Amino acid sequence: xxxxxxxxxxxxxxxxxxxxxLTSMLAGVAERGPDSAGVAVYGDRRRCPEGxxxxxxxDAPPDLPVPGAxxxxxxDTTVVAAPLPVEELLAAVTGARVVGAGTEVTxxxxxGRPLDLARTYDLADARGWQGLAHTRMATESQVTAxxxxxxxxxxxxxxxxxxSFANHASIRxxxxxxxxxxxxxxxxxxxxxxxxxxxxxxxxxxKALRALCERFDGFYTLLVTSADGFAVVRDxxxxxxxxxxxxxxxxxxxxxxxxxAELPGIDDARIWEPEPERVYAWQW
Amino acid sequence: xxxRESATxxxxxxxxxxxxxxxxxxxxxxxxxxxxxxxxxxxxFLGASLSRYPLEGxxxxxxxxxxxxxRHATAPLHxxxxxxxxxxxxxxxxxxxxxxxxxGASEMGTSTTTGDGGxxxxxxxxxxxxxxxxxxxxxxxxxxxxxxxxxxxxVLGQGAKPGGGGMLLGQKIGDRVAAMRTLPAGIDxxxxxxxxxxxxxxxxxxxxLELREITDWRPPVYVKIGATRAYYDVKLAxxxxxxxxxxxxxxxxxxxxxxxxxxxxxIPILAALPQAVQALRELGVHRTVQLVVSGGIxxxxxxxxxxxxxxxxxxxxxxxxxxLGDNAPRYAADYAALGSAAGFYDFQDGRDPAGITTQDPELxxxxxxxxxxxxxxxxxxxxxxxxxxxxxxxxxxxxxNLEPEDLVALTVEAAAMARVPLAGTTWIPGT
Numbered sequence: 001x002x003x004x005x006x007x008x009x010x011x012x013x014x015x016x017x018x019x020x021x022l023t024s025m026l027a028g029v030a031e032r033g034p035d036s037a038g039v040a041v042y043g044d045r046r047r048c049p050e051g052x053x054x055x056x057x058x059d060a061p062p063d064l065p066v067p068g069a070x071x072x073x074x075x076d077t078t079v080v081a082a083p084l085p086v087e088e089l090l091a092a093v094t095g096a097r098v099v100g101a102g103t104e105v106t107x108x109x110x111x112g113r114p115l116d117l118a119r120t121y122d123l124a125d126a127r128g129w130q131g132l133a134h135t136r137m138a139t140e141s142q143v144t145a146x147x148x149x150x151x152x153x154x155x156x157x158x159x160x161x162x163x164s165f166a167n168h169a170s171i172r173x174x175x176x177x178x179x180x181x182x183x184x185x186x187x188x189x190x191x192x193x194x195x196x197x198x199x200x201x202x203x204x205x206x207k208a209l210r211a212l213c214e215r216f217d218g219f220y221t222l223l224v225t226s227a228d229g230f231a232v233v234r235d236x237x238x239x240x241x242x243x244x245x246x247x248x249x250x251x252x253x254x255x256x257x258x259x260x261a262e263l264p265g266i267d268d269a270r271i272w273e274p275e276p277e278r279v280y281a282w283q284w
Numbered sequence: 285x286x287x288r289e290s291a292t293x294x295x296x297x298x299x300x301x302x303x304x305x306x307x308x309x310x311x312x313x314x315x316x317x318x319x320x321x322x323x324x325x326x327x328x329f330l331g332a333s334l335s336r337y338p339l340e341g342x343x344x345x346x347x348x349x350x351x352x353x354x355r356h357a358t359a360p361l362h363x364x365x366x367x368x369x370x371x372x373x374x375x376x377x378x379x380x381x382x383x384x385x386x387x388g389a390s391e392m393g394t395s396t397t398t399g400d401g402g403x404x405x406x407x408x409x410x411x412x413x414x415x416x417x418x419x420x421x422x423x424x425x426x427x428x429x430x431x432x433x434x435x436x437x438x439v440l441g442q443g444a445k446p447g448g449g450g451m452l453l454g455q456k457i458g459d460r461v462a463a464m465r466t467l468p469a470g471i472d473x474x475x476x477x478x479x480x481x482x483x484x485x486x487x488x489x490x491x492x493l494e495l496r497e498i499t500d501w502r503p504p505v506y507v508k509i510g511a512t513r514a515y516y517d518v519k520l521a522x523x524x525x526x527x528x529x530x531x532x533x534x535x536x537x538x539x540x541x542x543x544x545x546x547x548x549x550x551i552p553i554l555a556a557l558p559q560a561v562q563a564l565r566e567l568g569v570h571r572t573v574q575l576v577v578s579g580g581i582x583x584x585x586x587x588x589x590x591x592x593x594x595x596x597x598x599x600x601x602x603x604x605x606x607x608l609g610d611n612a613p614r615y616a617a618d619y620a621a622l623g624s625a626a627g628f629y630d631f632q633d634g635r636d637p638a639g640i641t642t643q644d645p646e647l648x649x650x651x652x653x654x655x656x657x658x659x660x661x662x663x664x665x666x667x668x669x670x671x672x673x674x675x676x677x678x679x680x681x682x683x684x685n686l687e688p689e690d691l692v693a694l695t696v697e698a699a700a701m702a703r704v705p706l707a708g709t710t711w712i713p714g715t
Contacts, residue, residue: 166336169687170685173565177565217682218337219679236345
C-alpha cells in the first residue's frame with residue numbers, strides 16, 4: 001500500500017507554485033502511506049543553484065569536506081549543493097548515505113506522517129518544473145528513511161512504486177552479479193536499479209519501462225522521472241490504482257483522483273486511467 | 285512377551301542376506317532409491333497474503349513455456365510446459381510405451397527422450413520434439429538418428445547409478461532390440477559406465493564439437509549427469525560446451541542396476557539442485573545454460589519447487605510410466621504371480637503385466653499407445669496446472685518467476701540442502 005503523486009509543469013508561470021501544488025497532491029494520498037514519505041523536487045534553484053550539483057544524504061556527518069557548499073537540513077535528509085560536477089560532489093561525500101544526486105533534483109526522505117514531513121521538507125515553498133511524492137505503507141522491508149521512495153539511483157532519476165514485485169530477489173541477484181550495488185532491501189530499489197542500468201545503456205524511458213514489464217512479475221504502478229522525462233507504467237493486471245491528467249500547462253499522475261482535484265484547470269484536463277503494461281512517457 | 289524387531293537387522297535386511305546366501309548373485313532392479321531421503325516434500329511455499337498479491341486462477345495468466353538450448357544451438361527447443369519425459373530406452377520399454385510417451389508429450393507441447401539402444405520409428409513419428417541420447421554404451425548410435433533429433437543429450441550418468449552402467453536382462457532382448465544394438469538376442473547386456481571417447485571434460489568438449497559439426501550446430505546439446513559432485517560437474521559440463529545441463533538425483537528410478545548402487549551412490553535432487561544453480565550463477569550462465577532436473581518428480585508441487593530453486597525445467601521417468609499404467613491395481617493377480625504386488629513392481633524382470641517394461645509381444649500388446657498417450661498427456665496437464673496453482677498463489681504470472689525466496693523448509697536437513705530458511709525463521713544452516 002502506498003500513494004504516488006507526480007507533476008510536470010509545462011507552463012513556466014506555474015513553476016513558483018510547484019511546492020504548493022505538490023503539497024495538496026500529497027495530502028490527497030497521505031492515508032495510503034502513513035509510515036513515511038519522500039519527495040523529489042526538480043529545478044528549485046534555491047536548493048540546487050544553476051551550475052551546481054546537489055546530493056541528498058541521510059544521516060550526513062556534521063563536517064562534510066565540501067568547500068563552498070550550500071547545506072540544508074530537513075529531518076533525516078541533508079541536501080548538499082556545490083558548484084562541482086556531480087561525480088566530484090559524490091566523491092567528496094564518500095561514506096555518507098546518498099539517496100539522490102543530480103543537477104536538477106533534490107530528494108527528501110523520512111519516517112513519520114506525510115503532512116508533517118512535507119513541512120519538514122518545506123515542500124510548500126518549493127519551486128521548479130517537476131516534482132513527485134510518495135507515501136509509504138511498508139510491505140516486506142522495514143520502516144526506515146532508506147526504505148522510503150523515491151529511489152534515485154541514477155543522475156536526476158527517480159522511481160516511485162505502489163505495489164510489490166514478485167520476482168525481485170532473482171533480478172537483484174542478476175544485477176548484483178553484474179556489479180550493481182544496493183542500498184536497501186526494498187523491492188522497489190530493484191526496479192530503480194534495473195531502469196537506471198537501462199538508461200545508462202542509452203535506452204529512453206519508454207524502452208526501459210517496456211523492458212521492466214517484460215522482466216518484472218508482481219504488481220506495480222510506477223512513476224519514473226528524469227531530467228528529461230516523466231513516465232507511468234502499470235502491471236499486466238493494473239492492480240494498483242492510477243490516474244493521469246494532462247493539460248497544455250501540466251501533466252500529472254496520482255494514485256487517486258482526489259489528489260489531482262485542486263490542480264489549476266483540472267475541469268478541462270484530459271483525464272484517464274492508464275492501461276495495463278502500456279508505457280505513458282513524456283520526454284522533451 | 286513382545287517381539288522386538290532390530291532396526292539394524294530389520295526384515296528387508298534379513299531377506300536380502302538370505303537371498304544373497306541362496307543365490308550367490310546381487311540384486312538388480314529399477315525404481316530408484318527406496319529409502320527415505322530429504323525431498324521436495326520437506327519444502328513449503330509462502331503463498332501471498334497481505335504483503336503480496338495472489339493471481340486469480342481462472343482468468344489471470346500464468347505462463348509455462350520454456351526455451352531450452354539457446355546458448356549455442358541455432359534451433360533451441362520451445363516447449364509449452366517445463367515438464368519433459370526423461371530418457372528411457374527401447375529395450376527397457378516396449379515400442380508401444382515409447383510411442384505412448386511421444387504421443388503424450390507431443391499433445392502437451394513438450395519433449396520426450398530416447399535412451400540406451402537407439403531411436404525407434406514409432407517414437408520419432410509420434411514425438412513432436414525428440415531428444416536423442418548419446419550414451420556410453422553407444423548402443424544404437426548412428427548418424428541418421430543424430431540428424432533426426434531435435435536435441436542431443438550426452439549422458440554421463442544417471443541419478444540411480446552415477447559412476448555405473450546399466451543392465452538389461454536377456455529376457456528383454458528380443459530380436460528387434462538386439463538388431464538395433466548390434467548385439468546378440470537373449471543375453472544380458474551391460475551398458476558401459478563411461479564413454480570410451482572421453483576421459484574428462486577436455487575430451488568431452490571435443491566430442492560435443494564433433495556432434496555439433498555433424499548436426500550443423502542446429503540441435504541443442506544437453507549434458508546429463510547423475511547427482512554427486514554437482515557443483516563441479518555442472519561447471520565442467522558448461523566448460524565442455526553444453527547448452528543445457530540435466531542433473532538427475534538419486535531417486536531417479538527407471539535405470540536398472542544393482543540394488544547396492546541405487547541405495548548408496550549419489551545424492552538427492554534437493555541437495556544437488558542448489559549446487560548446480562550456484563555453479564551456473566558463478567559462471568554467469570544461470571538461465572542462459574538451462575538446468576533440467578529429475579529424480580523423484582511426482583507432482584506439480586515438485587515441479588514448482590524445483591523451478592523455484594532455480595531449475596528451468598524438470599524431467600519425469602518413473603512417474604510417466606505410472607501414468608501409462610505401470611503398477612496398476614487391475615494387474616494385481618499378474619503381479620502376485622511374479623512374486624510382487626501392484627505398487628511394488630520395480631521394472632526389471634521383463635514380464636511387466638502392464639506391457640510397459642517388457643519386450644514380450646503379448647504383454648506389450650496390452651498397452652494401447654493412443655490410450656497410453658492420452659493418459660500421459662492428462663498427467664502432464666495436471667502437473668502443469670498444479671505448478672501454476674502454486675505459482676499463482678505466490679503471485680507469479682509465469683512459472684519461471686518462482687524463486688528460492690518463495691520457499692521455506694520443514695526440517696533442518698532440508699533447509700541445509702535446499703539452502704532456504706527453516707520455516708518461521710531466517711536461518712539457513714551453513715550460511
